[in-house]
Structures are given as structure tokens and as C-alpha cells.
Amino acid sequence: MMNAPDPYVLLDKAAQATPEPLARRVRGLSDRAIAWLFIAPTIVLLLAINIFPLLWTIWLSFTNFRANRPNATVVGVGIDNYVSVLTDPDVWAAMQATAHFLFWTILLQTMLGFTLAYLIDRRFRGHGFWTTVILIPMMLSPAVVGNFWAFLYQPQIGLFNYAVSFLTGIPASSFEMIGSVKLAPWSIIIVDTWMWTPYVMLICLAGLRSIPGYLYEAAEVDRASPWRQFWSITLPMALPFIMLAVLFRGIENFKMFDMVNLLTSGGPGSTTEVASITLKREAFEKWRTGYSSAFAIVLFVTVFGLANIYVKALNRVKNR
Amino acid sequence: MTGISHAHSVVQPSPLSQRVAGAIVILYAVITMVPLAWIFLTGFKSGPDSIAYPPKVLFTPSAEGYCNLFTTRSRQAPEYIAQLPPASGVCDAFARTNNMVVAGPSNYPPRFVNSLIIAFGSTALSIVLGVTAAYAFSRFKVPAKEDLLFFILSTRMMPPIAVAIPIYLMYRDVGLSDTRLGMILLYTAVNVSLAVWLLKGFIDEIPREYEEAALVDGYTRLQAFFKVVLPQATTGIVATAIFCLIFAWNEYAFAVLLTSGEAQTAPPFIPIIIGEGGQDWPAVAAGSTLFLLPILVFTVLLRKHLLRGITFGALRK
Numbered sequence: 001m002m003n004a005p006d007p008y009v010l011l012d013k014a015a016q017a018t019p020e021p022l023a024r025r026v027r028g029l030s031d032r033a034i035a036w037l038f039i040a041p042t043i044v045l046l047l048a049i050n051i052f053p054l055l056w057t058i059w060l061s062f063t064n065f066r067a068n069r070p071n072a073t074v075v076g077v078g079i080d081n082y083v084s085v086l087t088d089p090d091v092w093a094a095m096q097a098t099a100h101f102l103f104w105t106i107l108l109q110t111m112l113g114f115t116l117a118y119l120i121d122r123r124f125r126g127h128g129f130w131t132t133v134i135l136i137p138m139m140l141s142p143a144v145v146g147n148f149w150a151f152l153y154q155p156q157i158g159l160f161n162y163a164v165s166f167l168t169g170i171p172a173s174s175f176e177m178i179g180s181v182k183l184a185p186w187s188i189i190i191v192d193t194w195m196w197t198p199y200v201m202l203i204c205l206a207g208l209r210s211i212p213g214y215l216y217e218a219a220e221v222d223r224a225s226p227w228r229q230f231w232s233i234t235l236p237m238a239l240p241f242i243m244l245a246v247l248f249r250g251i252e253n254f255k256m257f258d259m260v261n262l263l264t265s266g267g268p269g270s271t272t273e274v275a276s277i278t279l280k281r282e283a284f285e286k287w288r289t290g291y292s293s294a295f296a297i298v299l300f301v302t303v304f305g306l307a308n309i310y311v312k313a314l315n316r317v318k319n320r
Numbered sequence: 321m322t323g324i325s326h327a328h329s330v331v332q333p334s335p336l337s338q339r340v341a342g343a344i345v346i347l348y349a350v351i352t353m354v355p356l357a358w359i360f361l362t363g364f365k366s367g368p369d370s371i372a373y374p375p376k377v378l379f380t381p382s383a384e385g386y387c388n389l390f391t392t393r394s395r396q397a398p399e400y401i402a403q404l405p406p407a408s409g410v411c412d413a414f415a416r417t418n419n420m421v422v423a424g425p426s427n428y429p430p431r432f433v434n435s436l437i438i439a440f441g442s443t444a445l446s447i448v449l450g451v452t453a454a455y456a457f458s459r460f461k462v463p464a465k466e467d468l469l470f471f472i473l474s475t476r477m478m479p480p481i482a483v484a485i486p487i488y489l490m491y492r493d494v495g496l497s498d499t500r501l502g503m504i505l506l507y508t509a510v511n512v513s514l515a516v517w518l519l520k521g522f523i524d525e526i527p528r529e530y531e532e533a534a535l536v537d538g539y540t541r542l543q544a545f546f547k548v549v550l551p552q553a554t555t556g557i558v559a560t561a562i563f564c565l566i567f568a569w570n571e572y573a574f575a576v577l578l579t580s581g582e583a584q585t586a587p588p589f590i591p592i593i594i595g596e597g598g599q600d601w602p603a604v605a606a607g608s609t610l611f612l613l614p615i616l617v618f619t620v621l622l623r624k625h626l627l628r629g630i631t632f633g634a635l636r637k
Contacts, residue, residue, distance in 0.1 A: 051475075
């Protein structure tokens with residue numbers, strides 16, 4: 001064994017024998033130094049502007065601190081804030097509003113988005129141009145969008161009411177989208193769907209385009225009906241993509257603030273008060289900093305936990 | 321025939337199904353554009369025309385919206401206006417027909433400039449940080465690489481309002497509240513996760529052989545990075561930069577909570593353009609139009625990279 005060195009040992013020896021100055025000339029700064037030099041600034045920035053505030057939030061959540069009274073003595077209150085968050089009926093109402101918003105926006109956007117992607121994948125003439133047109137709403141500022149939809153939803157005179165009355169005959173002055181308790185939750189769902197269906201559409205389209213043609217060719221040979229092909233090839237193959245789109249939309253809409261704040265700002269009453277709006281009211285209007293910090297942590301843990309469970313499910317579907 | 325590289329190469333959709341699909345998609349696209357077209361039109365309407373019922377599609381264009389967007393006006397007695405010298409411009413003449421005089425420029429231009437400075441500043445910083453970190457993650461052995469990358473991504477899951485509380489306190493203590501620098505740093509912190517993930521994907525696609533050849537030719541690692549990798553990654557860098565720019569341009573939650581004057585950007589400002597008796601819709605529409613227009617251009621430029629951008633590089637075409 002000792003007498004028959006394998007080629008790798010030889011190579012290693014050759015590498016070690018390379019004169020040090022030559023090696024340094026080739027490398028300059030060592031790769032390891034460059035790696036740290038390149039990564040450190042990003043990590044430092046994230047630690048300073050993300051992690052440090054997060055830790056601070058955790059600390060605040062165990063105190064009675066109020067940001068509008070910086071000089072008052074701060075007292076630790078243990079888990080009191082968490083107890084009051086979790087037993088607060090307003091918080092549960094906000095969670096319900098968020099769940100309603102999430103459920104309907106994701107359902108509508110997935111159905112519309114997938115249908116559109118399926119139709120665009122028929123590759124009719126000019127589909128590239130129309131795809132770009134459809135994508136425009138999702139690129140716009142949610143705040144500006146929320147604000148101008150408030151204009152379209154104007155009671156009596158708004159374009160939305162006019163369009164509804166034109167199409168259905170219901171008098172335009174007989175309903176208010178933003179002002180009524182019943183319709184307000186739908187007003188934010190409609191705007192979110194208008195804005196984000198293209199997002200789901202784009203991801204579904206990528207999914208449909210990733211399906212290899214030979215699967216359909218094989219199905220044709222087997223004389224599978226188009227219906228059958230859709231259910232046993234198209235949908236299962238596109239499913240991981242649909243689930244990915246749902247994940248991204250879910251996380252984003254759980255955090256939803258800007259569009260809703262400008263469209264209804266949680267009203268009327270608190271019918272459209274999704275979690276982030278409640279959080280803003282507690283933190284920046286009532287200045288209950290300790291309490292709202294606890295609420296923020298609860299929200300973060302919820303998103304993080306749900307996203308993790310979901311990603312596990314997504315991976316199971318992918319590896320099937 | 322190239323065989324299986326074309327999806328659906330044999331099973332082409334029939335012309336009829338193509339036509340039906342096309343008709344439905346175009347109908348959807350047109351409906352989806354109506355709100356945007358309406359905002360564009362409202363910017364050119366007079367006050368009464370903007371709130372007429374039934375909504376007016378045909379109207380005499382008016383510069384009132386844009387005038388109100390860029391000026392502030394004060395109401396004066398007709399006698400006072402009558403003794404003034406002739407109006408100096410279109411907007412002044414306009415104001416006078418409503419018994420007002422132009423009192424000065426509005427806050428829209430400075431807010432717009434703030435948006436520009438903060439968006440470009442944070443984008444430049446995000447790209448510098450992002451491209452270096454992405455290169456290191458792509459090419460070197462970094463301890464706990466996956467964990468670090470996931471950590472960078474997870475900073476995006478935090479609701480902005482949740483981090484806004486301590487950032488508000490922190491900025492108040494160090495004097496960064498309502499400053500452009502503060503907003504630039506904040507938006508960079510949000511965007512850098514996207515930049516790292518997207519750019520890592522782009523750099524992964526550049527064959528290592530290019531750099532290795534350069535190293536053999538006597539370049540140092542840094543030289544190879546600047547002279548070989550960066551030029552190769554230009555498309556990716558531009559696409560990533562536009563994504564960062566769009567985020568910073570559109571951001572509202574931090575802007576409305578952390579800025580009020582000096583550093584306020586356009587999104588929190590546009591909704592509070594108030595005329596006499598409520599929102600001045602033509603002016604709001606004009607402000608929105610000018611604000612959304614750059615995004616329209618960017619969307620067209622970005623269309624090939626959109627998928628990658630919105631999924632943090634998880635999906636590529």
C-alpha cells in the first residue's frame with residue numbers, strides 16, 4: 001500500500017510544492033477573507049435594522065413602556081401583555097378579519113390566476129403583449145392603489161357603483177362599498193384580487209410551461225380525453241407552483257397594511273381591521289407600546305409557524 | 321425537429337381554442353386597465369366633471385388637476401383679485417376664475433424628489449451589499465451558509481408595522497427620524513434580502529471557468545470579481561436594481577410612520593392632497609398618474625425577469 005501512492009496524494013503534494021509567492025499572487029486576499037469582507041456588511045446592516053429592533057420588541061413586550069411617555073418609569077410586567085393580547089376580543093376580531101381576507105383573496109386569486117395562465121398558455125397571437133398588460137397592477141404602489149380605489153368606490157358617484165348598476169340594474173345609490181359593514185370586507189378583497197391575480201397568474205404560467213410536452217404526447221397516444229389530461233397531468237404538475245404562489249400571497253396578505261389603511265383604514269367600525277391595522281392603532285394611536293410589541297411578536301410567530309408548516313407540505317407535494 | 325424541448329410540440333391547441341382563450345384574456349386585460357385609465361382621465365378633469373354622475377367619459381380637458389397638484393392657493397375677495405395685475409400663468413388664471421390666487425408651490429415636487437433620492441439611494445446601497453454578499457455565497461465555502469441565507473430571507477416575514485415600533489424609538493434616539501438617510505438605510509435593510517437572493521441566482525449561472533481562467537492569468541480574486549464577474553452579471557444587476565427601486569418607490573407603511581415632513585415620500589403625501597371640502601380628486605389623480613408612470617415603464621423593461629423577482633429567485637424561466 002505504502003509503495004503505491006494513489007494519484008490524489010500526488011496531486012496534493014504537487015499543490016503544496018507550489019511556491020508560496022506564486023500561490024499568493026494567484027489568490028491575492030485569501031478567499032476566506034474576501035468571503036467575510038463581502039458578507040459582513042449585509043449581516044451587520046440586518047443585525048442593526050432588523051434583529052436589534054426585533055430583540056427590542058421582545059424586551060418591550062414584557063414591559064409597560066409607552067413611547068409617548070419616554071420619561072415614565074418602565075416596569076417589567078412579565079407575560080401580562082401576552083395574556084391580554086391573547087384574551088383581547090379585539091385581537092380575535094382582527095384575526096378573524098385577517099382570516100376572512102386571506103381566505104377569499106387567496107381563493108379568488110388562485111382560481112382567476114390559474115385560469116388566466118391556462119388560457120395564456122394556449123399561446124394565441126399577441127399573448128406576450130397581453131400578459132405584460134395584465135401584470136401592470138401588481139407593480140403599482142399599494143398605497144396609491146388603495147387611495148384611488150377609494151375614489152372608484154365613492155358612494156353614488158363612483159365608477160364602481162356605476163358599473164355595477166349598468167351591468168345588474170341595481171341602483172348605484174342603493175349601496176356603499178366602503179361605508180357599509182356588509183360590503184366593506186369585500187371592497188378590500190376586490191382590490192387585492194385586482195392587484196395580485198397577475199402575481200398568481202405569472203407563477204402558474206411558469207408551472208404550466210414547465211410541463212414537458214412528451215407527457216401530453218403520451219396521453220394522446222393513450223387516447224386520454226382533454227379532461228383527463230387536465231386532471232392527471234396539468235393540475236398535478238402545476239400544483240407545486242400554485243402552492244408556492246399561495247405561500248407568497250399568504251405571507252404578504254397576512255402583513256397587509258398599506259392598501260387597506262388607505263381604502264377603509266379598518267372601518268366602518270372595525271369590520272376591515274386586519275391585524276396590521278389593529279397593530280398600528282395600538283402602537284401609534286393608543287401608544288400602548290408594550291402591549292403592541294407583544295401583539296407584534298404573536299403575529300410574527302404565527303406567520304413564521306404557519307409558513308414553516310406550509311413549506312413542509314409544499315415539499316411533500318414536490319417530492320411526490 | 322428539436323423534439324421535446326418545445327412543450328406541447330405535437331399537441332398544439334386548436335385554432336378555435338386559441339381564439340376563445342385570446343378573447344377571454346384580452347377581455348380581462350381591458351377590464352383590469354379600466355381603473356388605471358380612469359385615474360389618468362380624472363387627472364385632466366375639472367372638479368365638477370370628476371364627480372359627475374353618470375361618470376363622464378367625454379369631457380373638456382382641464383389643467384386644473386395638475387395646477388392644483390403643483391400649487392397652493394388662497395381664497396380672496398373678488399375686489400382684491402380685480403385690482404391685481406393680469407395673471408402670470410395658466411394656473412394663476414385658473415385660480416382666479418375660482419376667486420383664488422396662487423400662493424406658492426405645493427409640497428408635491430419636494431415629496432417626489434424625496435421619493436427619487438430615497439429610492440435610488442437605497443437601491444444603490446442594496447446592490448453594492450447584495451452583489452458582494454451574493455458573490456461570496458455563490459463562490460466560497462461559508463460556514464452555516466444555508467442558515468445565513470435563510471436568516472436573510474426571514475427578515476422579510478416580519479410585518480413592517482411590527483418592526484416599525486422599535487425602529488421609531490431607535491431613530492428618535494439617534495436622530496434619524498424623518499431623515500432621508502434613515503429611510504435609505506431602512507429600505508436597504510428590507511431590499512438587501514431580495515438583492516442577495518436574486519443576485520446569487522444570477523451569479524450561480526455564470527460559469528466558474530471564466531474566473532478560474534482569469535485567476536490562472538494572474539488576476540487576483542478581487543480583480544476577477546470586478547473585471548469578469550460583474551460585467552457578466554450586468555443583466556441580473558439591472559433587473560435586481562429595478563426590483564429594489566420599485567419596492568422603495570412604492571413603500572408606504574414605514575414612510576407614513578417614520579416621516580412627516582423633511583423626508584416624506586410621495587405615497588404618504590398623495591392621499592392627503594386636500595381641496596376645499598374634501599379630497600381634490602383631479603389633483604390626487606394627477607399626482608397618482610405622475611407617480612405610477614415610471615413604474616409602467618419599469619414593468620415593460622422588466623417583463624422577462626418578473627417571475628424571478630417576485631419569487632426571490634425561486635423560479636426562473
